[in-house]
Amino acid sequence: MKAQLRELVLQAIKSLQNDTILPADLALPGFVIERARSREHGDFACNVAMLLAKLARANPRELAEKLVAALPANALVEKVEIAGPGFINFYLSPDAYHAEVRQIFDRGDAYGRSESGAGKTVGVEFVSANPTGPLHVGHGRNAVIGDCLSRLFDATGWNVKREFYYNDAGVQIANLAISVQARARGILPDDSGWPEKGYRGDYIADVARAYLDRESVVADGETVVGEGDVDNLDAIRRFAVASLRREQDLDLKAFGVGFDVYFLESSLYSDGKVEEAVKGLVDHGHTYESEGALWLRTTDYGDDKDRVMRKSDGTYTYFVPDVAYHLSKWQRGYENAVTVLGSDHHGTLARVKAGLQALDVGIPKGWPHYVLYQMITVMRGGEEVKISKRAGSYLTLRDLIDEAGRDATRYFLIARKTDSQLIFDIDLARSQSNDNPVYYIQYAHARVCSVLRQAPEKGFTVDLQEGLAHLDRLDTEHEQILLTELSKYPELVEAAAANLEPHILAAWLRELANAFHTYYNSYQFLVDDAALRNARLALVVATRQVLKNGLGLLGLSAPESM
């Protein structure tokens, strides 16, 4: 709808230019067509006259008059008014909304999908947790954000690759290995022989036991068998990594999250990607040697100081493999790339981006996009739940899913802007009651199903085709509000994907559910007048479809009864 109105306005501007009312060389201002905030202002409002007035030094209202006169006729538009300082308000015809309902029926599950991504490839990297422990709430937020973004990209015509990057060989992994080894030797976290930075959680003991029992684990397509030899640290490391990777995968699966690519940091070294990246940076003259180390001149790209790439002991600092990894994404044809990252890592962005620019291989400046999310405070019983990995006090993602359910956990973690700190109230999330907003949306879906189930029981026929032919019977205010909400869905999917903001979909689904519940409480759908009955049923079935599609984009179920 919005796009069609925009086209009409553009034609009107062109027409005024032809009539020399507006200069032909006018730089087109970035005007907007937006949903009117209140129904008194019609359906859509356009601010173009006010912006043009400034450029053409004309009176905005007079210019609006001329623009309106030049607007081509269109069946969508019932009337156009000028209001306030020069807004052009569009009032859509009932036919415009009825056509939208027919669209929903025609396209079904595909309603709201678009081809704006044009089949280009986007790589979405998320979770990327190192296999040193179970996933916690923060990983959960990361997982839902990445998963919903992936779904949104898919819905807007992108070819999506979901990618999980992890370190299987660094300092943390060595620490994991010695922790498991200590446990396998019967040393407890408070004993004197316990490694200083060892991971203290109970899961370490579980891994140690499985290793000693020579169990086998399957992770990332490989089978690793515990050798049982307490002195073989390398075997312990491989077994521990595989064990924790498998646990994480089980948790993610329970959360409805999956990946196309698992990328190992160690492969960047074994495949020569790190050397390639370093060579690229050195060859382009963006590095220098100082104090026995190799430095990257990141200050050339807006960083506040230069960064060490290769330490004096010959090993690389962590951001070098990061640059190599992103280079690999670029080389694998990811025209767009999104990395979901906790905001505590935001300091690394500048140097990774600087490194990618310094490679000089044509990577655009804004590539990749980083979606940063703030930390989570978990509340239980009115008190903050403290999380400390090292101390072993842990609220795992699995705990949350078990307690609150997949849908509620996902909804709570996606319903807010990523860059606001969020408070996760476990008591609220696990409450199976009307306090819980996710059920409110799902209930709307279930209610439509319930109505359809009851129609034959009450002796009513359901003929949706007849309903679609009588949509003009939907003439109440409640019906108009619902029709309007439904028509917003394609715009919202587009906006949520383009702005990397899945939360706006979550917020809007609540509004759609509210419009439906209000309607439900105001009118009977199952009435004797067949044309009216079927028209109303067609409307609520369309609502059910859009609820289902929207819930699907958030990875939430659409239950038929509750």
Add this chain to the structure above:
RNA sequence: GCCCUCGUAGCUCAGUUGGAUAGAGCGGCCCCCUCCUAAGGGGCAGGUCGGACGUUCGAAUCGUCUCGAGGGCACCA
């Protein structure tokens, strides 16, 4: 000290990229089942959009300063 994010109702948060009278949920008070699940609906109360100055037709939104919260500022990852 420097950098990033945030600050909107008692609480938790939206606010369509600068638009018209700032919204929702929870909590509080009041009302609605002879009726398709009341896991619902309607209403009332509740605001100096942290503060100040600026930019312009117009600011919660942009800029500068300031206060507050969180995070980042290692040859740690």
